[in-house]
Amino acid sequence: MDRDMLQENDSRFRVSYWMKREVFYIHKNMMVEEVAWLMHDKEIDVLPVVDEQRKPIGIVTLHSILKDVLFERKKDPVWCRMESQPVSVVHEDDSILEVYQINSPYFLVVNNDDTYIGFLTHAELLKALGSYLEEWRETRNTAEILNIILDSAYEGVAVVDENGIIKQFNDAYSRFTGIKKGDAIGRHVKEVIDNTNLHNTVKTGVPERGVIQYINGQPMVVNRIPIFKNDKIVGAIGMLIFEGVTELYRIYERFQEKSLHRKEEKPYLADHNQNEYSMSQIIGESQAIMQVKYLAEKIAKTEAGVLITGESGTGKEMFARSIHQLSSFSSGPFISVNCGAIPEQLFESELFGYEEGAFTGAKKGGKPGKLELAQDGTIFLDEIGELPLLMQSKLLRVIQEREYERVGGVKKYKLNARIIAATNRDLKKMVETGDFREDLYYRINIIELQIPPLRERTNDIPLLINYFLKKTCTKYGILMKNITPEAMHAFLHYEWFGNIRELANTIEKLVILTEGPTIDVVHLPKYMKDKELLSMGYAQINKSSIIDESKHYKMEREKEMISEMLIKTGGNKTKAAKLLGIHRTTLYQKLKKYGLS
Ligand SMILES: Nc1ncnc2c1ncn2[C@@H]1O[C@H](COP(=O)(O)OP(=O)(O)OP(=O)(O)O)[C@@H](O)[C@H]1O
Numbered sequence: 001m002d003r004d005m006l007q008e009n010d011s012r013f014r015v016s017y018w019m020k021r022e023v024f025y026i027h028k029n030m031m032v033e034e035v036a037w038l039m040h041d042k043e044i045d046v047l048p049v050v051d052e053q054r055k056p057i058g059i060v061t062l063h064s065i066l067k068d069v070l071f072e073r074k075k076d077p078v079w080c081r082m083e084s085q086p087v088s089v090v091h092e093d094d095s096i097l098e099v100y101q102i103n104s105p106y107f108l109v110v111n112n113d114d115t116y117i118g119f120l121t122h123a124e125l126l127k128a129l130g131s132y133l134e135e136w137r138e139t140r141n142t143a144e145i146l147n148i149i150l151d152s153a154y155e156g157v158a159v160v161d162e163n164g165i166i167k168q169f170n171d172a173y174s175r176f177t178g179i180k181k182g183d184a185i186g187r188h189v190k191e192v193i194d195n196t197n198l199h200n201t202v203k204t205g206v207p208e209r210g211v212i213q214y215i216n217g218q219p220m221v222v223n224r225i226p227i228f229k230n231d232k233i234v235g236a237i238g239m240l241i242f243e244g245v246t247e248l249y250r251i252y253e254r255f256q257e258k259s260l261h262r263k264e265e266k267p268y269l270a271d272h273n274q275n276e277y278s279m280s281q282i283i284g285e286s287q288a289i290m291q292v293k294y295l296a297e298k299i300a301k302t303e304a305g306v307l308i309t310g311e312s313g314t315g316k317e318m319f320a321r322s323i324h325q326l327s328s329f330s331s332g333p334f335i336s337v338n339c340g341a342i343p344e345q346l347f348e349s350e351l352f353g354y355e356e357g358a359f360t361g362a363k364k365g366g367k368p369g370k371l372e373l374a375q376d377g378t379i380f381l382d383e384i385g386e387l388p389l390l391m392q393s394k395l396l397r398v399i400q401e402r403e404y405e406r407v408g409g410v411k412k413y414k415l416n417a418r419i420i421a422a423t424n425r426d427l428k429k430m431v432e433t434g435d436f437r438e439d440l441y442y443r444i445n446i447i448e449l450q451i452p453p454l455r456e457r458t459n460d461i462p463l464l465i466n467y468f469l470k471k472t473c474t475k476y477g478i479l480m481k482n483i484t485p486e487a488m489h490a491f492l493h494y495e496w497f498g499n500i501r502e503l504a505n506t507i508e509k510l511v512i513l514t515e516g517p518t519i520d521v522v523h524l525p526k527y528m529k530d531k532e533l534l535s536m537g538y539a540q541i542n543k544s545s546i547i548d549e550s551k552h553y554k555m556e557r558e559k560e561m562i563s564e565m566l567i568k569t570g571g572n573k574t575k576a577a578k579l580l581g582i583h584r585t586t587l588y589q590k591l592k593k594y595g596l597s
Pocket of ligand 1: 283284310312313314316317319500
């Protein structure tokens with residue numbers, strides 16, 4: 001454990017932690033006699049001297065003041081009698097280890113404005129150093145304990161830094177490879193371990209579990225796990241598992257058989273099995289998503305109404321399903337209603353159902369609405385911001401009274417379902433502009449769960465890619481594909497305005513279109529490649545062509561988003577325009593431009 005690691009972010013090793021705040025200081029124009037009295041009254045040996053802006057300019061000591069008094073210089077301003085002894089000015093954020101190396105008995109401490117804020121002597125510095133040494137000893141002990149744990153592990157463990165240089169190599173690895181720990185540490189992993197991929201793990205950030213790697217001619221099962229710090233990959237751990245490979249295959253085959261059976265039993269649930277949605281199905285280990293998961297788990301235990309907010313494709317429905325699964329309503333159904341896709345005239349009957357003869361074309365025997373279908377379960381009102389005002393009032397009444405009637409009926413139906421709403425719009429603003437009822441807003445927004453966009457949690461991207469690669473390859477029954485570090489770089493730097501849905505679609509397209517086992521930059525869609533070239537800065541594209549490229553990229557994206565929105569709204573152009581945040585006429589123009597009308 002080195003010095004920097006120990007000190008990093010630790011305020012206990014900063015000057016501000018140890019200094020005496022302000023205490024006494026004197027103005028440079030004070031007379032020697034006044035200063036002498038002050039030192040006498042307050043029993044002070046040293047005093048900092050500051051100018052009009054409270055910037056430190058030096059110190060006076062008891063000794064120097066005594067001399068001036070004896071030699072009748074009592075009326076002199078203190079600045080012209082100031083002690084010429086060394087004094088140093090340090091910043092409050094300076095490290096005490098650096099300050100300790102400065103040869104000075106006193107330190108005047110300033111803040112960012114260079115204003116005097118405190119005083120530090122060697123006494124405080126020694127205390128700080130003592131505490132630092134204590135901490136260092138404890139950290140060293142922990143490091144030693146970690147080493148012992150590593151060496152007594154049954155699995156082989158190798159740790160590399162971000163450059164693929166081996167930093168740890170435990171006894172088990174050493175025994176298996178016959179390479180001494182001392183010879184392995186400090187060398188590039190490729191020189192030490194046969195067929196390793198750890199040097200790529202630190203580039204791609206993709207964890208790999210249960211992969212077969214031939215070491216010393218033997219097939220071995222290995223795990224490769226990237227290590228992240230502050231959203232950056234700082235290394236990777238390689239684990240060599242000594243279970244027999246045949247045994248692992250047996251377990252794997254058994255597992256495969258089981259999942260096949262499961263799918264045969266309920267083929268229609270293959271992709272949207274409600275029970276699949278526990279929190280572990282939500283891929284992501286970034287701090288941002290872990291916090292949302294934690295909050296969602298807590299919310300699930302209550303019966304409060306939840307409003308899930310976040311951009312399109314961030315996983316709002318997934319969270320809603322997980323909350324349902326973990327709640328006391330989990331034995332009931334999860335019914336999803338896309339408020340953005342139902343024509344205004346059909347809303348009421350869709351939500352509340354209708355009785356026979358309620359209107360021309362009404363089904364014989366009537367039809368239950370979504371609320372009725374969600375009885376004892378959860379009703380998920382997606383795109384709640386699209387709900388027409390009249391329907392907002394009706395929904396509010398149902399939430400307040402907990403009962404409703406079918407269209408054309410008089411019978412009261414009890415509402416016993418949890419309501420989860422979601423939106424990618426700013427409902428608060430809609431309340432201000434009168435587009436959303438304030439009372440309904442507060443009814444549905446007892447607790448808000450905000451899902452962060454993918455570009456704010458980029459360290460989830462490698463995990464998600466790996467997940468979607470596996471999912472798609474399994475879906476199409478093809479061998480698992482991998483992705484090169486360069487392609488991964490492009491994925492990490494792309495903006496993903498369509499969030500996880502866009503990422504999943506991109507992977508699916510790439511898996512289908514890429515021949516061979518490896519997805520590289522050349523296989524990526526053009527708009528991603530262009531971004532990648534620009535971000536890496538190695539493309540010698542002239543300025544005008546950059547603009548052309550970006551225009552082209554924007555048009556491609558726009559076309560794609562319009563098509564997606566039309567599919568989502570079942571071809572309803574008014575709704576699609578609303579969701580896209582553009583006027584209907586603009587949408588018609590764009591449809592014409594892209595040949596989509
Ligand atoms: N964390 C995640 N892990 C795995 N898959 C995810 C994750 N988040 C979202 N997805 C997948 O991305 C797609 C979009 O997710 P979902 O429908 O929940 O998003 P949404 O925010 O409700 O979108 P919209 O606002 O457009 O309705 C789904 O296929 C979902 O399975």
